[in-house]
Amino acid sequence: MDEENSSGLFETHRGKGRKIHRLYATTVLVSIVWIWVYRAMQKPPVYGGRSWWWMWMGMFVAEIWFGLYWLLTQSVRWDPTYRRTFKQKLSLRYENKLPRVDIFVCTADPKIEPPMMVVSTVLSVMAYDYPPENLSVYLSDDGGSELTFYALTQAAVFSKHWLPYCRNYKVEPRSPVAYFRSTSQPSDAKHDHDYTIVKKLFEEMKDRIENVTKNGRVPDGLRLEHEGFAEWDSFTSSRDHDAIVQILLDHNQDAEGHKLPKLVYLAREKRPEHFHNFKAGAMNALIRVSSKISNGPIILNVDCDMYSNRSDTVRDALCFFMDEEKGHEIGFVQYPQCFENITKNDVYGGSLRVINEVDFHGLDGNGGPLYVGTGCFHRRDILLGKSFDAKSRIDWKTDNDHEKTPENTIKEIKSLASCTFEIGTEWGKEMGLKYGCPVEDVITGLSIHCRGWKSVYNNAKPEAFLGVAATTLDQTLVQHKRWSEGDLLILISKYSPAWYGLGKVNPGLIMGYMMYCLWSPSSVPTVFYSIVPSLCLLKGIPLFPTVTSGWFLPFAYLIVSITAYDYLEFLWSGGTTRGWWNGRRIWLYKRTSSYLFALLDTILGSDLSFVISSKVIDNDVQERYEKEMIEFGVSSPLSTTVATISMLNLVCFFGLVIKSGLMDSETRRMYYETMAIHVALCGAFVVLNIPLYLALFVRKDKGKIPNSVAVKSVFLALFISTIFYFL
Numbered sequence: 201m202d203e204e205n206s207s208g209l210f211e212t213h214r215g216k217g218r219k220i221h222r223l224y225a226t227t228v229l230v231s232i233v234w235i236w237v238y239r240a241m242q243k244p245p246v247y248g249g250r251s252w253w254w255m256w257m258g259m260f261v262a263e264i265w266f267g268l269y270w271l272l273t274q275s276v277r278w279d280p281t282y283r284r285t286f287k288q289k290l291s292l293r294y295e296n297k298l299p300r301v302d303i304f305v306c307t308a309d310p311k312i313e314p315p316m317m318v319v320s321t322v323l324s325v326m327a328y329d330y331p332p333e334n335l336s337v338y339l340s341d342d343g344g345s346e347l348t349f350y351a352l353t354q355a356a357v358f359s360k361h362w363l364p365y366c367r368n369y370k371v372e373p374r375s376p377v378a379y380f381r382s383t384s385q386p387s388d389a390k391h392d393h394d395y396t397i398v399k400k401l402f403e404e405m406k407d408r409i410e411n412v413t414k415n416g417r418v419p420d421g422l423r424l425e426h427e428g429f430a431e432w433d434s435f436t437s438s439r440d441h442d443a444i445v446q447i448l449l450d451h452n453q454d455a456e457g458h459k460l461p462k463l464v465y466l467a468r469e470k471r472p473e474h475f476h477n478f479k480a481g482a483m484n485a486l487i488r489v490s491s492k493i494s495n496g497p498i499i500l501n502v503d504c505d506m507y508s509n510r511s512d513t514v515r516d517a518l519c520f521f522m523d524e525e526k527g528h529e530i531g532f533v534q535y536p537q538c539f540e541n542i543t544k545n546d547v548y549g550g551s552l553r554v555i556n557e558v559d560f561h562g563l564d565g566n567g568g569p570l571y572v573g574t575g576c577f578h579r580r581d582i583l584l585g586k587s588f589d590a591k592s593r594i595d596w597k598t599d600n601d602h603e604k605t606p607e608n609t610i611k612e613i614k615s616l617a618s619c620t621f622e623i624g625t626e627w628g629k630e631m632g633l634k635y636g637c638p639v640e641d642v643i644t645g646l647s648i649h650c651r652g653w654k655s656v657y658n659n660a661k662p663e664a665f666l667g668v669a670a671t672t673l674d675q676t677l678v679q680h681k682r683w684s685e686g687d688l689l690i691l692i693s694k695y696s697p698a699w700y701g702l703g704k705v706n707p708g709l710i711m712g713y714m715m716y717c718l719w720s721p722s723s724v725p726t727v728f729y730s731i732v733p734s735l736c737l738l739k740g741i742p743l744f745p746t747v748t749s750g751w752f753l754p755f756a757y758l759i760v761s762i763t764a765y766d767y768l769e770f771l772w773s774g775g776t777t778r779g780w781w782n783g784r785r786i787w788l789y790k791r792t793s794s795y796l797f798a799l800l801d802t803i804l805g806s807d808l809s810f811v812i813s814s815k816v817i818d819n820d821v822q823e824r825y826e827k828e829m830i831e832f833g834v835s836s837p838l839s840t841t842v843a844t845i846s847m848l849n850l851v852c853f854f855g856l857v858i859k860s861g862l863m864d865s866e867t868r869r870m871y872y873e874t875m876a877i878h879v880a881l882c883g884a885f886v887v888l889n890i891p892l893y894l895a896l897f898v899r900k901d902k903g904k905i906p907n908s909v910a911v912k913s914v915f916l917a918l919f920i921s922t923i924f925y926f927l
């Protein structure tokens with residue numbers, strides 16, 4: 201390991217085993233080219249007196265695509281990079297000069313993002329181990345909900361007890377919900393006493409918030425408790441209301457006389473005639489509003505379900521920004537997106553395990569991880585559009601001009617959160633987060649990279665943030681449709697890594713971005729590969745070399761080595777064998793449905809949308825989730841596509857069994873020899889899909905595949921295979 205920077209506030213290590221990886225990668229590349237040569241040199245199969253050249257071409261195109269895509273994935277495996285920070289040194293050198301930090305929490309809908317979860321996240325970030333006079337927490341509520349506001353008023357009161365408790369006993373994590381769920385009564389008498397008190401206060405707060413949430417409105421009696429509710433007098437709906445800004449805590453004192461952070465509630469103005477640009481719009485309003493209230497030079501952005509899981513993360517991030525040698529180059533510091541509700545074998549691949557443990561370390565070695573919308577610290581000036589200048593250094597000096605926010609500026613602040621403020625400005629274009637893309641985060645991060653900044657990734661354990669991952673198949677597919685569609689839009693946007701990025705960022709990083717931008721187009725070769733070889737197996741048209749041919753070698757080598765590599769990488773990333781298998785299945789489902797529909801939507805130019813992921817779960821869905829049963833449940837084009845492709849493979853497989861049963865033994869042996877790779881592919885699909893077949897034909901619970909989807913998919917699969925068979 202080569203250590204750099206040891207006198208600085210952080211150090212960087214290069215990954216081990218790079219040479220072995222490179223050697224292996226070369227053998228894979230040779231096999232890929234070998235297969236291309238095979239397709240180019242061999243004649244398409246002839247069957248029934250006809251040449252099936254279009255299938256051959258299809259296979260060739262798919263293999264060229266997979267080969268080139270595999271090359272892209274090497275960019276993140278070439279030079280993995282790991283970071284370590286020295287928070288002690290930061291304290292020694294800068295304790296009295298720590299900058300102000302503004303924390304933005306975004307929420308959008310109290311029904312699917314329960315206010316209790318939202319305020320627990322807010323409390324977790326208020327309780328950072330950081331000078332409270334330098335900390336301001338903003339909650340952006342795109343739902344403009346008085347339920348969420350009510351919850352925040354309660355959290356403000358509770359924080360007066362919660363923060364001293366966290367400080368005195370150095371508790372972790374500092375999300376009260378997570379803390380009380382994971383700890384038991386302390387043994388120390390004093391601690392035990394305080395624990396009991398604070399737990400009681402917490403339970404009472406929780407009851408109040410959950411009652412109000414359940415009723416769906418704040419009773420008049422409670423509205424009198426805070427003057428801020430008057431803001432809802434003119435409120436019509438969450439899509440049509442004035443801007444609401446309430447400073448709930450202005451560095452007030454906690455129960456022990458220490459200062460508290462600032463706490464601000466913001467619901468930007470919404471009008472039906474003004475498009476609100478989803479989270480990007482909310483973030484830009486937050487950037488402006490906070491500039492008048494606290495104007496911290498560092499901004500941390502978290503989603504409302506992503507609580508802080510360790511109290512030293514702000515200091516950790518500052519070790520990067522304040523590093524004397526490299527700090528001035530760093531635009532943002534991204535922490536991994538980790539989740540607290542992942543089951544052991546991760547049925548929906550929601551843990552993003554390989555992305556977190558492999559991809560992002562590789563990206564970091566090439567200039568920096570992507571900005572993924574949550575758990576990310578930005579320098580405010582860079583977010584506003586500043587370009588990199590090697591000579592400029594940021595002045596971290598903290599002045600106290602934002603100590604108190606005078607009442608008369610509130611009106612001015614509200615105008616910054618109005619619908620019309622951005623008209624005729626560069627907001628959403630060159631300033632702030634970018635508009636017009638469902639992955640505002642990735643495109644914004646890319647533009648920062650293009651302006652010359654680096655980013656860093658810190659994946660130290662325990663995890664800095666923990667969120668809520670999707671708990672049904674449909675949610676997973678819908679979320680990935682949004683992501684893959686967004687990433688594809690980036691590819692064809694002005695900021696495309698393919699052209700805009702060229703010459704501005706490291707080629708390895710461009711390849712890394714391309715890996716995600718090409719998710720959605722990858723659907724086409726994957727769909728082709730998951731259908732056509734199986735159909736040909738049924739009919740007996742060989743698209744692959746026979747076992748005895750030399751051309752068989754590269755195919756066999758690739759199938760075995762890539763599978764083994766993928767498996768080992770997954771285990772190395774902390775996964776289980778079943779988790780890997782589940783991951784392969786979900787990989788297939790995403791590629792053949794989410795990514796395909798994202799591609800179609802992009803081609804058809806459908807309207808920009810942002811389907812918010814639900815963070816609540818029914819009890820019986822939860823039960824099945826814990827048992828790791830796939831929740832199919834809803835009928836949608838996505839699930840119908842998944843089921844149809846799976847059925848098609850089953851039909852082909854059964855067709856093969858019947859067909860080979862009717863053959864004499866010599867013919868059968870020949871058939872299996874020429875069709876070996878087809879049999880392996882189709883067989884693998886069938887085995888991978890066993891849970892789906894069970895959900896179609898066996899399961900009786902509510903999570904099974906709905907009858908309408910079952911009928912459609914079985915019918916379509918039989919129809920397609922019959923037509924093909926007699927073609």
Ligand SMILES: O=c1ccn([C@@H]2O[C@H](COP(=O)(O)OP(=O)(O)O[C@H]3O[C@H](CO)[C@@H](O)[C@H](O)[C@H]3O)[C@@H](O)[C@H]2O)c(=O)[nH]1
Pocket residue numbers: 306307308309313340342477478479482502503504505572573574638639640641679682683686810811812813814
């Ligand atoms: O109009 C909106 C829509 C969403 N949000 C917030 O955006 C966040 C992310 O939404 P979610 O439905 O949880 O989406 P995910 O797919 O889980 O989010 C990932 O992907 C998004 C881009 O697609 C990023 O914005 C997120 O930060 C990133 O965590 C949540 O806090 C929402 O409250 C808003 O503030 N306003």
Ligand SMILES: [Mn+2]
Pocket residue numbers: 503505667668813
């Ligand atoms: Mn989310």
